[in-house]
Amino acid sequence: MSDPLVLFMPSGKRGRFPRGTTVLEAARRLGVYVESVCGGRATCGRCEIEVQEGHFAKHKILSATEHLSPVGAKEARYAEKRELAPGRRLSCSATIEGDLVIDVPQEGAANAQIVRKDADNRVIERHPAVHLRYIEVEEPDMHHPLGDLDRLKAQIRKDWGYNRLDADFHVLCDVQKTLRQGNWAVTVAIHHDEEEDAARIIALWPGLKNEAYGLACDIGSTTIAMHLVSLLSGRVVASAGAPNPQIRFGEDLMSRVSYVMLNPDGRQAMTKAVRLEISRLVDRVATEGGVNRSDILDAVFVGNPVMHHLFLGIDPTELGGAPFALAVSGAVKARAADLHLGLNSGARIYMLPCIAGHVGADAAAVTLSEGPHRQDKMMLIVDIGTNAEIVLGNRKRLVAASSPTGPAFEGAEISSGQRAAAGAIERVRIDRTTLEPRFQVIGSQLWSNEPGFAEAIAATGLTGICGSGIIEVIAEMYLSGIISEDGVVDGGLATRTARIVSQGRTFAYLLHDGEPRILVTQNDVRAIQLAKAALYAGTKLLMEKQGVERVDAIRLAGAFGSYVDPIYAMVLGLIPDCELKNVSAVGNSAGTGARMALLNRSFRREIEEVVRRIEKIETALEPKFQKHFVHAMALPNKMDPFPKLRQQMELPPCKALSEEPRRRSRGGARRKAEILKPRRRCTGQSGKES
Amino acid sequence: MSDPLVLFMPSGKRGRFPRGTTVLEAARRLGVYVESVCGGRATCGRCEIEVQEGHFAKHKILSATEHLSPVGAKEARYAEKRELAPGRRLSCSATIEGDLVIDVPQEGAANAQIVRKDADNRVIERHPAVHLRYIEVEEPDMHHPLGDLDRLKAQIRKDWGYNRLDADFHVLCDVQKTLRQGNWAVTVAIHHDEEEDAARIIALWPGLKNEAYGLACDIGSTTIAMHLVSLLSGRVVASAGAPNPQIRFGEDLMSRVSYVMLNPDGRQAMTKAVRLEISRLVDRVATEGGVNRSDILDAVFVGNPVMHHLFLGIDPTELGGAPFALAVSGAVKARAADLHLGLNSGARIYMLPCIAGHVGADAAAVTLSEGPHRQDKMMLIVDIGTNAEIVLGNRKRLVAASSPTGPAFEGAEISSGQRAAAGAIERVRIDRTTLEPRFQVIGSQLWSNEPGFAEAIAATGLTGICGSGIIEVIAEMYLSGIISEDGVVDGGLATRTARIVSQGRTFAYLLHDGEPRILVTQNDVRAIQLAKAALYAGTKLLMEKQGVERVDAIRLAGAFGSYVDPIYAMVLGLIPDCELKNVSAVGNSAGTGARMALLNRSFRREIEEVVRRIEKIETALEPKFQKHFVHAMALPNKMDPFPKLRQQMELPPCKALSEEPRRRSRGGARRKAEILKPRRRCTGQSGKES
Helix, strand or coil: CCCCEEEEECCCCEEECCCCCEHHHHHHHHCCCCCCCCCCCCCCCCCEEEEECEEEHHHCEEECHHHECCCCHHHHHHHHHHCCCCCEEECCCCEECCCEEEECCCCHHHHHCCCCCCCCCCCCCCECCEEEEEEECCCCECCECCCHHHHHHHHHHHHHCCCCEEECHHHHHHHHHHHHHCCCEEEEEEECCCCCCCEEEEEEEECCCCCCEEEEEEECCCEEEEEEEECCCCCEEEEEEEECHHHHHCCCHHHHHHHHHHCCCHHHHHHHHHHHHHHHHHHHHHHHHCCCHHHEEEEEEEECHHHHHHHHCCCCHHHHCCCCCCCCCCCEEEEHHHHCCCCCCCCEEEECCCCECCECHHHHHHHHHHCHHHCCCCEEEEEECCCEEEEEECCCCEEEEEECCHHHHHCCCCCCECCCCCCEEEEEEECCCCCCEEEEECCCCCECCCCCHHHHCCCCCCCEECHHHHHHHHHHHHHCCCECCCCCECHHHHHCCCCEEEECCEEEEEEEECCCEEEECHHHHHHHHHHHHHHHHHHHHHHHHHCCCCCCEEEEEHHHHHHCCHHHHHHHCCCCCCCHHHEEEECCHHHHHHHHHHHEHHHHHHHHHHHHHCEEECHHHCHHHHHHHHHCCCCCCCCCCCHHHHHHHHCCCHHHHHHCCCCCCHHHCCCCCCCCCCCCHHHCCCCCCC | CCCCEEEEECCCCEEECCCCCEHHHHHHHHCCCCCCCCCCCCCCCCCEEEEECEEEHHHCEEECHHHECCCCHHHHHHHHHHCCCCCEEECCCCEECCCEEEECCCCHHHHHCCCCCCCCCCCCCCECCEEEEEEECCCCECCECCCHHHHHHHHHHHHHCCCCEEECHHHHHHHHHHHHHCCCEEEEEEECCCCCCCEEEEEEEECCCCCCEEEEEEECCCEEEEEEEECCCCCEEEEEEEECHHHHHCCCHHHHHHHHHHCCCHHHHHHHHHHHHHHHHHHHHHHHHCCCHHHEEEEEEEECHHHHHHHHCCCCHHHHCCCCCCCCCCCEEEEHHHHCCCCCCCCEEEECCCCECCECHHHHHHHHHHCHHHCCCCEEEEEECCCEEEEEECCCCEEEEEECCHHHHHCCCCCCECCCCCCEEEEEEECCCCCCEEEEECCCCCECCCCCHHHHCCCCCCCEECHHHHHHHHHHHHHCCCECCCCCECHHHHHCCCCEEEECCEEEEEEEECCCEEEECHHHHHHHHHHHHHHHHHHHHHHHHHCCCCCCEEEEEHHHHHHCCHHHHHHHCCCCCCCHHHEEEECCHHHHHHHHHHHEHHHHHHHHHHHHHCEEECHHHCHHHHHHHHHCCCCCCCCCCCHHHHHHHHCCCHHHHHHCCCCCCHHHCCCCCCCCCCCCHHHCCCCCCC
16 A cells, blocks of 8 residues: 655645654655744644645545544644634644645735735745744753753754754853743744755744744835734734835935935935834834734845835945946845844844846835746836836746836926825816816815815815826827827817917916816926836837737836826826736735745745846947837827727727726725727827817 | 976975966865965965975975976066065966975964974964955946946856855945945955855955954953964964953952852943953054054954853853853854954954863863874863863863862962962972072062062062962972971971961961061961862873873963973872973963964864864762862872872982973073972872971
8 A cells, every 4th residue: 555645735745655744744845834833842833734625636636634643632732722723733743644635724825915826826835034943952961061052053953954053143142041941942033044055043032932023115215115924824914104204305216316425424314214214114013913023033125226225224326327336236135233123133134136226126026026937928017116117028038127217207397296195186087078177186086076076185185196197187188189199289279178278389288277276288298208208118128129019918016006097008108008907006016025035035036036037128228219219209109009908998898998997096996987088099090180 | 298296385285287387276276275365466465485496305306496487477567566585486477387396485383383283293274264355346237237246246256266155234335335446446355264154255445455364362361362463474463461351340250250140230241341351452452563453354262161151241150050051162153243342344253162161262272272182192281270171182082171179279268379460479499408488579580589689579569479389389398398298287397497387276387577478378288289189180080081090291271370380280289290391381372272263264163173072071970089189189199199200300310300491481580490309208208307
């Protein structure tokens, strides 16, 4: 009779094991990560598994709970004391007695999007760089006068096996007291980030310690977002966000770099500011999660290159001009104490690699999260800020570039522009006949022509127009025939409506005739044309590098990407034509990438390897970029008259399309059903009269 | 025609290499450490070698300077700019053109005793854990936007080859500026302490940096001694010593441990005190050597377990009682910044392993320096303090123990005792007939019966009697018949001389009848008997473990060991009988061991391995210890009536013997020729009358 066959899900790893082998041991031998702190003592409960019952014909397995050994004394004692959910068993105690399909619970999955599926249905498992180990240490023996730490290390090696094991310096000072407090039983935290690398004891506690936490933090130029995550279950315990306090030194990246260049202590001031805010966020998530700061042992940070440098304390001046040299592009590993983050004394930090001088660790995190390198589809990832970071590719090949979009998409350089904040216009519709506008303002779900709108925005007022609002109003102006294909506001319409306002030699569209008066000027249109042309030209360059005419999927990352409506982005020609259902906003994608790197060190190796092989295209050095840029100035683009989009907007009728719910909405607001009715240019003709 | 044969001295490594191979390359392939910072650019001059001319019949080599390529352009340029001593060549430029015997200069050798020979004539080469590497880095390239640090690392790997190379966090913040200052050429300091371990960039400078320094520091309970050493030549640049400021918390080790137990912030206060004093010593040696503190990159510390713990910031309380558990016994590696030592930000520290709870890193350093494990002779190493640390063994086997001698040898528990300091009596002679004493005082080279003595000691005065003085006076009292074999002061002699003074039921010897009045009391004799019995019993125990009746060589380490006269130590029975010529004081041996570990990382591995295999004997747990102790109370010992010593003292006449110069002298004082005339007990008889 051959040994039973055991299949572990969701990894799908399988193998045969002699009867009597514990499930934990089988998992280990197959390289399936099952958490265990107590090392098989049936006390920590971290190694719970479930048996899937049934006949799995494809795998030739008849799996049944009876194929596990009955609950023994130790396991029963645990179930009594700590509660074992029905169907759950402790894998350190349950032994294999027949064929089994074992489910390793991935608690983080539903909650935190940690388990993501790529095209291959690959499921991601947890394998953090910091883990807890419960150790029972021999008492001191005068015959063998090994030091406390040395006996502890020897026991860890014996119980868990590490090639090389060192201890952080601060551990030396704690080890005696902790061993005695725990009556020679302690839990150690071990940092072990690479297979071949040395493992290090970074912290220790008396007795059994059953929980440890990590941070995943996305340092945006505008917003810092943080998640507090259990390293043992993957659960997101608390999340918080705050404005980046560096805004007071400069609204956008380049003005912050200038600040450093002009002020001798500018770099220090900004580094201090961002670290302080991060420390405050730690307080918030720790309080919300009921977690002690000293139980936070690992932290992953992502950010664009300037944020990356300023957070680490590196002068970002070089990033302000060619050749845009990064001080360090590879992943950065350090101790949280080096950055004075006030976590556990032994806590580590990890920053994802930067792709290039303008394509940062945030873009790497989005890449890790969206996984173009894990699939065959040609995926375009666009993260829009002052520069657009663009990654295009699939399993075979990845290319990346940044395009100098300027800050227009962020509301700068726009006459009534502002950052996305309460009071800003974010959605605009223009009646194709009357050319009358209606709009939505951040903070309210009402359209401006709906009853109660004035009251709804009373608290914040109406303050300006943000990036997504600018995109929509200009796209609507184009669809309504107010601006021509080459972006000229049609002054002839002034005779039909007071919404068209003369401004010397050019005309503007009066979006709001109140306080404040909001105009969309010819210059505003030009600014958006320049920005979108830069973005599109960069994308086009990468498509040429890949030798493709079309992309299969588009991911819009970052704050702007979250709020912009993909339809309008496509109408205006920010992004190339694509099936609408394959276009999605992935606003929190950088944060997700950070969480993945936090919870599984394999993702660190994966993104390090991916970033190494991404081909970096410097748009400024590519002669074709200028040509693409000029062509992309037109509305939508001379190169890409969005046949897919047009097709979808006409057949089936546009209504169905536009009713598709937004993938991500601010404040739970849902876009009302409405009709995008392109009046003239949907035919591709350039006629301009109605 | 076969390839030329090249022999490197002093290592003796040899091999054949094709003509045209550089000498540096040949050395590397043979694993001969030849320094090179610039990596073969003929600019650093660190790779100088010399050719030994002549016919080396034993090696079948006819070596001649013409067997090296002629001086080329690069080498000539170097010689012009930097001066190349006659006969010296740069091994990176000179190529092999015929058979050669190459001398790799060991500059540290003569100066600093770094090169030590053991019984096998083995010569120790330099191979420090921190080395400098000059690197020319590629400029940033927008097509390949690798970070500055990443390009630097890539170039280091390419030029010098490291498996894994990381950088200290602080390097991230310096790399940009330094690369640009050096116009893309920098010198990096790399810490690479173990073959398989990751190397780390710990510091960098613009352009070529040609010198770096390390510290070797022996933290004694009484004195801290420090050497500043060039890591590139091995030369000792400066040395300094200072009293351990912890003395104000407690004279001896146990009183310092008590201080910690009784004072909540005692540990911190003592840690701070010793680190502050070490920092002051760094200032002194740096100033004396004309060296910047930030050029100090590595530091090796040794000390007994209590000093070791307090320096590292570890509570030493556990060392105050059984089982005398060390917090850490293995070698400790840390960053100097962890201990706030104010060296280069990336500087490392290394502390040698401790052997047992009472046998510390200082004993390990002495073992490393004296090398019992490198020879066949049975060597006894004794380091006397409050506890005597004893190591006995040879290549095959090493055993170690500590014996509770108490502080009598340090002058404590002795009625007129004091630490070895100016004003203390350190040498004593007693006339065998008149029983009149004469003595020498620390700070003067005159005997007390010589003209000018009073004036010579006027500055310091006469303050007491130190350890070596006590040993001598009691040995002399024994040799003069004042005390019996069982240590009783003979009151009967009071009738012959006023030097014998009644003290109730016991008698004392009046060593100095002035201010102060110095008596050697019966209690003093008893205290020394107890101390020496403990020491001898420990030694005897180890000899039994080794199964030997005699030892071949004795090394007396530490301050007491430096000052005590081996003859008197043997007369009194502190140490077992041995050929006098094989007994030597090695007072600076711990410092030498520290320097060895500083200059060659192989010594770190060597002592780590040796300490692991030393068998630790706990005297308190050995039933025979008590028996040996009782037997060793007699003068000299019931077990060991020093036949060797007696033989040497009688044949040839004692005079020759006692004229042998002292191996180590304080203040350059040389022992005057004098006669040790044992009056009665040299015959081994126990008769007590004259």
